[in-house]
Amino acid sequence: MSLTLAKVHHHRHSNNQSELAILSEPKSGEARLSSPRGLPLLGNILQMDKALHMTFSKWAKIYGPVVQAHLATTRIAIISDHVILRKIFAQTEYSGRPDFHSDMTSTPAEIAEMKKLYGKSAYGLSPTEGKIWEELRRFTLRQLRDFGFGKQSMEELIMVEVAELIEHLKRFEVGRKPVTDLKEMSILAVANSLRVIVAGKRYRHDDPELLNFTRTAEKALQDLLENAGLLFFVPWLGKSFPRLTGYAKLKERGLEFLDSFQKPVKEHLETYSPENIRDFIDAYIKEMKTVTDPDSPFYGKRGEKNLEAIFGDFYIGGTDTTTSMIVWMVFILSKFSEYQEQFQNEIKSVTGNNRACQLSDKSSMPFTEALTAETFRFATVSPFGLQHRTTSDQELNGFLIRKDTLIFPNYYFMHHDPAIWGDPETFRPSRFLDKERKTFVKNPALIAFGTGRRVCIGESFARDSIFLFVTNLFQRFSIAIDKNGPDNGFATETGFALVPKPFHILLKDRLE
């Protein structure tokens, strides 16, 4: 099995009409891109650390910005250069998705129908491509942009969650107790606001239904991550040996997860009224009732399944990632008191500390913007995003990337490349400020939400949430790491999003 990227050869056509680029495998001895040597069938799996981004970064250092390897028999390409990545992810041919095998409920007839209509059997936004993806993505982006369900703005509904989180944290402050699980508290707050947007209903953070929903979802995600690895790349193994490989358990978890999205969709279908569009689900149902084209992604039962899957996409794509960023910022600011002080001074300079921090303050807060960008870079909560798939053979810098190659963007390396950042292991917000330290300066090598045609659809919700949670927490409290709690340095937990290992914090009310 060749582990090299095949060089593209330019051949003159025999009739001499035009010069055509013909993609072919390199002849022996010809210039090859270095790649890690693997084994038949297993590919490079045995060389991979559980923290895949570490392996990819090591390879980027040894083999360069485009590395080809194999996960079992699946061909992958790891892109570690932001210029190359921005160029290719702008192209349709690099914007397919691999088969995530996320569909566990479809009947053989439904699978056949989906394959006939759209080329693959998958529902929702993140695993689909082509016409179905384009239509669902366009609709979802429009709904998020023109957000006007119910009477609250996006900012108002996030602020309800911020207020409840602060109220909850205040109890720890009064009792002088360390906060030991900021992550779960933040997950509840973030999941709640996403749920309000999609399904209208808000819960108190201690409501058993919300706790049950988020814990089931988190557990299912964790199990999927721990067990899905090999099954993802060698799916027939799971289907042939469901118990032995853990596929049976995985399926059970997947169905539980799905159930939590099916219930609210059913309830909405029963209570829907076109005069009263309450939330995203209602807006979507309205679209379902309008379409007449039987091939439409919104049509009939297929429309319903796509809706459930988009709800799941929001949860999977939005909850752990946004929460991880909030947790990282609290963690870093609790460790570095000088940055915390600078941050709090900036918050005071715009709000006078006699009102809450608002989204409209953001543009007058360059240090806050730099602090957030530096946390996005340093933490890289989504170290290799979501994989893309090439939909046809492609030439990249003179080398062949075959159809059906999985493309892994190596964000972690891009964000820690010494050639770009100089001292990447130092947390230093000023790298995103101008000389006078008055203006925020972007860096194109920071790609937190992906780039190109499939760029994250939740970026503004995530940015708004992170800003409102973190500014208002630090306006209210001084926060320090509890020295009696665990100390894991900057080590991370390997999960869906990178998050610091557990730490405890102590709070002090600043506004009393």
Ligand code: HEM
């Ligand atoms: C800090 C928070 C977040 C980060 C770092 C993040 C990052 C990303 C990245 C890197 C991608 C992959 C883009 C690609 O395929 O090239 C992505 C896609 C996606 N994200 Fe986010 N995301 C965040 C928050 C959210 C939120 C809040 C939502 C939901 C409201 C969301 C929904 C999605 C969806 C549905 C996709 C798939 C888009 C598609 O396939 O067309 N994300 N995100």
